[in-house]
Every structure is written in C-alpha cells, then in structure tokens.
Amino acid sequence: MTTSDADDDLRAQFRQSVRQVLKQASAAREAQPVWAPESADELVIKQAASLGWTGLLVEERWGGAGAGMGEAIVVAEELGAHLTSMPFLSSAVLASTALSAGGSAAQQERWLPGLASGRLTGAAALTGPSGRTGLTDVTAVSERNGLVLRGESGFVLDGGAADVLLVAACRAGEPDTELYIVESGSTGLEVTGLLSVDRTRRLSRVVLRDVRIAESARLPRGAAALEAMLQRGSVALAADAVGTARRALDMAVDYAKKREQFGRPIGAFQAIKHKLADMYLLVQGAALAVEGAAGAMDAGQDARRLVAVAASYGRDAATKVTGDAIQVHGGIGYTWEHDCHRLFKRAKFDEAFLGDPSVNRERLAALVLGHDG
C-alpha cells in the first residue's frame, strides 16, 4: 500500500466518524420559525470540541490536533452536506488561522488553547458594509495609551456568539490592511444579528464606535495572516460547497430512480439522466480541486493556483449542481419542507463569501498570464 493509499484510508475513517456525529444531529434537528436563523447544532458543537475538530488547524503546543487542510476539508464538506449550523469556518478555520499565521506568541497563548478546545469561539470581520473582500471600512487611529478602531464591518460570520473578533482595519497613512484583536463586550462594539437567506448561517453587522484597544492587540504579521485566512477559508468554503453539491446529487439520483412519469422512472429519460451525469462530473471535479488545493497547502507548496481553481470551479460547480437538483425534483424540490432549497442557499452563500468565483478567476488569470508569480 502506498502512503497516499494509507492516507486515503485514514481520511475515509475520519470521514465516517464525522458523518456519524452529523447524522445524529440532523435527525434531532427541530423545525424553526421561517423568519429566524436555524438554531445552532449544540449537540454537534459539543461533540466537535471533544472530537478535536475545533482544534484541527491549531498546533499541538496550544492544545490543537496539528492536523491540516486535508482533515479540515473533510469536516467542512460534511458540514455542508448535513446543513450543519456551527462556527467551524469562522472559528476553527478563519480565527484560528489568523492567530496561528500572524499572531504574536502572547496572542497565541492567550487565544489558541480556548479556540482549539472549543471553550471559546472566534470570528473574522474582514469586509466593509459592501461585503467585498479587500474593501474595509474600519480605520485604526493611534492615540495615547493605544489605538482606536472606528467604522463598520458587514457580514461577519458567527460574529454574534464570538468571544473574540479579528478585525481588518487600515491605519491612517499605511497602505496595508492589518488585523486587530477585539474582545466581545468591548466598549463601543456593537454586534447586530442579520437574517441570512441561508438559514444555516449566522451573520452579523459589527459597528465599532471608537473601540479602544492596546497596541498589543495588533497582529504583528497581519498581511501573512490575511493571506493564510483567505487561502484556507476559500478552500474550506469550497469544501462546504462540495458537500452541499454531493448531497444534492445523491438526493436527485435517488429521486430520479423512484419518481415515475409516463410509466417509467424519470431517471430513464436522457433529459434527466444526462443532467445527472453532468452534475456527477461537476461534483467529482470540484471534490478533486478541493483535495488538490488542500494537499498542496499541507505539503507546503505554492498553492495559489489550486486554491483559485477550487474557489472558482468548485463553488461554481456547487451552485450549478444544487440548482439543478431543484429542477430534477420538480415542484416538491421548490417547497420549504424540502432540503433542496437549503442546499442551494448554502451553496450560494459559499459562492459569495470571501471573494466570489470571479475574483478567484481573476487571481488565476494573473497566475496563468504570468503577471503574478
């Protein structure tokens, strides 16, 4: 058996264990009012902490598992497939990565053990009110005894429940965006819940009205942290999207075998069969793109190209597949009771968050055309 075969088998076992937990939780999930977010899957959140998912990307010296993206994408994909509501991307991927990649030793010691154990959660406030990556609205101004943060950050995933926020802000006169640690409950910090169309996601608007922080709350390697967050975050998002797509495909195939019209299962008709074959192709390709990107990151290679491929191809594929799954199901797939629309909405969220596929295609184009590396 080759190393990669052994890795595959380990990962398959890991996936089985993740699935088991999530399956129980989705069975126990109760229906929620229409105009409210779905409640967080507390059962999963508890088990996730004890199973070490929250600390997958945290080094062992801070109590994490010291695993890699290869494991993180397994969890992300299954969360997407099971429509689980928990702060994995926000806390275990984005916040943990920011502190790991750009934090000082003191910052890491203060926060990473809590994030890894699931005792604390973190969130990232990266964009301004437009929600576009790279457009921040928050400014940092030096004053006596420290800094003052001012401005608004939109679409903060899991910001409401977070104990610690990583806030992207520009300092007057400095060209680069930097990251600052803001603790929940800070004076002047206002976090308002927003209702996401994807009810499995909890979004917040964060307003900072002269929030005072110490100079030591700035991450010393902010640029590195932002780059790492974007890379890992994009791939984890794409993995989540692949999960939604895989589940939607499974449901559609199942349905096409059972649902009969004109005296035979609709899956016997090429109009449906070929659509499903194309969906299958997209799911296979998207999953490979995500695995390829994760593998390159874990191997310490330059992963920019594969990350852009996963973040563009993978997420486009998922919205196409989840949308087509509604079509295959017909009217029943369009009802609120059915999971089809929930999968589609989650895939669309995954598509738009952290820079959409066009942004990633532009990155890819720059690499292909040799403008950038």
Place this chain on the structure above:
Amino acid sequence: MTRPFPRIVPAGDPGQLRSAVRDWAVASTPPGWHAELSTATKRQFRDFNIRQAQLLRQAGLLAAHWPKEFGGGGFSFAEQLVIQEELVRADFPQPRLLEIALAHIAATLMAYGSAEQQRHLAAILDGEIWCQGFSEPDAGSDLASLRTRAVRDGDDYVVTGQKVWSSYADQASWCLLLARTDPAAPKHRGLSLFMLALDSPGVEVRPTRQATGTEEFCELFLTDVRIPATHLIGAENSGWRMAQTTLATERAFNMLELQARLAVALREIAAQALVTPIAPGRMAADDDSVRQDLAARAAEVDVLGLLGQRLARQVERTGDVGPEGSIVKLFYSETLQKLTGLAVRISGMATMLDERREFATTWTSGHWMIDHLKSWNWTIAAGSNEIQRNIIGERVLGLPREPQA
C-alpha cells in the same frame, strides 16, 4: 543517427524517469517538423510516422503501456503519464497513424487473441498500421444495430457491408472489424470481431473529407470479402463485450497524451493573449472577460489533470478503466471545445484564413479555428458524449436503462 541515450526503462524514481524522457525528447524532436508536415503528402506523412515510431522504439518508449512479454515498456499507468507529459512538453511528434494499433487493437489482441493472432503485436511495433471498422451509416451511437454480415462458408467467413468513420483506413493494412454473425440473436449478442486484411479482394476504401478540409476518416465498402476463420477473435458472437472493453481502454490511453497537450495549449493561448492587440494599447490579456474565460478554462484543465491522475491510480489499484474512462473522455472533449473556442475568440480574424493541408497532424496544431472544428471529432467519436452520459448515468449512478428497441 548516433544515439547517446540508453534505452529508457521503468525506474523506481519518477523524477529520474521524467528527466531521462525529457533529455531524450528534447534531443530527438526533429526541428521544423510542423513546417515539414504542413505540406506533406499522405505518403510522406506515413513515412514520417513510421520514422517517429522507430525513434520511440529505440528509446524503449513505443508501446510504453504494453507488458514486457509482448515487447512493450511495461511502464505503470502513472509512469506513462510522466512519459506523455514530457513528450508533449518537448513537442515530440507522436506516430498518430499507429495510435489505434498501439492502443485498443493491441489491447484486444492481448486479451482475446490466439497465439497466432498475437504475432501482429510484433508487426505493430515494426509499423503495421491498423484501423477500426465499427460504425456504419445507420449504426452510430446505436452501434449494436450494425448490419455488416459475416456468414460462415467452409474455412472462411464471407463479409458484406459498409463501415464509416474508419480513421486512416487508407493508410492501414489491417482492420479490426465488428460484424454480425447471428442475425437471429438479440442485437448485442450476434456480433463478432475479426482481423480483416485490407488488401483482400472485395475491399474498397474511400476517404471522407472532413469539416477541417482534410481526409482522415474513410468509408469501407465490403463486398463478398473472404476472411479466414482463423482471423475470428475470441468466440463467435462475443464481439460486443470485447469491443466495449477495448473502447474503454482506447479512451483511457488516449487521454494521457491529450491531457498533457491541453495544458500546453493553455499556456500557448495565454502567451498569445498577452501579445494580441484588441484596441490601441490594449491586449486581449487586459480584457476582463478574456481573463475570466481564460481562468475558467485553466481551472478545467487543472481539474482534468487531477481526474487523469485519479484514473491512473485507479487503474493501478484495480487494473480496470471502468466508467471512469467515460468521465475523463467527456470532460476532456468539452474542455477542448471550450478552450479552442476561446483561442478562436482571442485570435479573431487571424484564424479565419485557411491553408491547404493534407493532414491536421496534431489535436492542437496552433491553427485554432481548425483545432476548434476538430474538437467535434472528440465530442462525437469513440462513443458520443451523449453515450458517455448514458454510461455514467447507468453504470455509475445506477439509473434505469433507456428502453431498448
């Protein structure tokens, strides 16, 4: 020609194999071969192909995928991927005319041929060209409905019928023929595979001019052609299953080279976009929609590469191509169509001019409009993409079969 290069053999270390093939390919690629072939006659094209095949053979790279006992290289699927990548990278012209013989004719003979029939394997290494006689005017996607009849008469079969889309039949000396031996049986069960010598009396080969302007396909007209019974491959009436297996092999084998070639084509298109003006002071590469398209195609080429690697690993593990071959064929041909379509868009009027050619010798000749046209060859041939989607739907997803007539 003196050869300072030792024969290349499977090495434990893929990096070592890669550098050995790279050095050889760079040194052995004839300079100016594109120009030479652009004006070549069919005869010259054929000689060129045989020459290239012999070069590969001396290096141990012809029939890299064949087991050693048949005179092949015995390279693993993953190693073949490396070999193809390096041959393509060096722009080494591969013997197109021998491709069918090396791929699924050989696969068929190795799996089902008698010892005597397997002697053709050595002949193929020497340059024996084969074609395939499967499709008919009324049997394309519905291949099993083919009507060419083979009737047993003493020690011979007497064959009458018509075949189409037989690539390079006018260059070939042998044909792998699928014909009906039992008209009473259900249509898949009455077919047999034969080796047909194309110089037999009653065989007429007529080239078909294609949309590209060149003639690669041919029609075969068979009138009372006698085929010795010893040239029946496998058991009578078991031709369909054998043909299916070898078609799957054909798909997988071809893909290794094609996938490597697409990656090269993408780089060429990117380079072209950087120097193709679309407005004063503006190159195609500055245009956002071009950039978006190019990146989308790059993503597909990369994903195809990952699919190819997975296919290689699967073949290594299970020894079987299976429906995975359909996935790669479908993905490849549609990516090719979109990628060459983008190249045509970037090239604009420059690619609307045609030149006389006898053969379009590679799948990415650099004349993007011709390459784009040729992409329909790939979406239609070797089982149209609609048939591939049926295969994926039925054999992978387990959907009910189409109602059979």
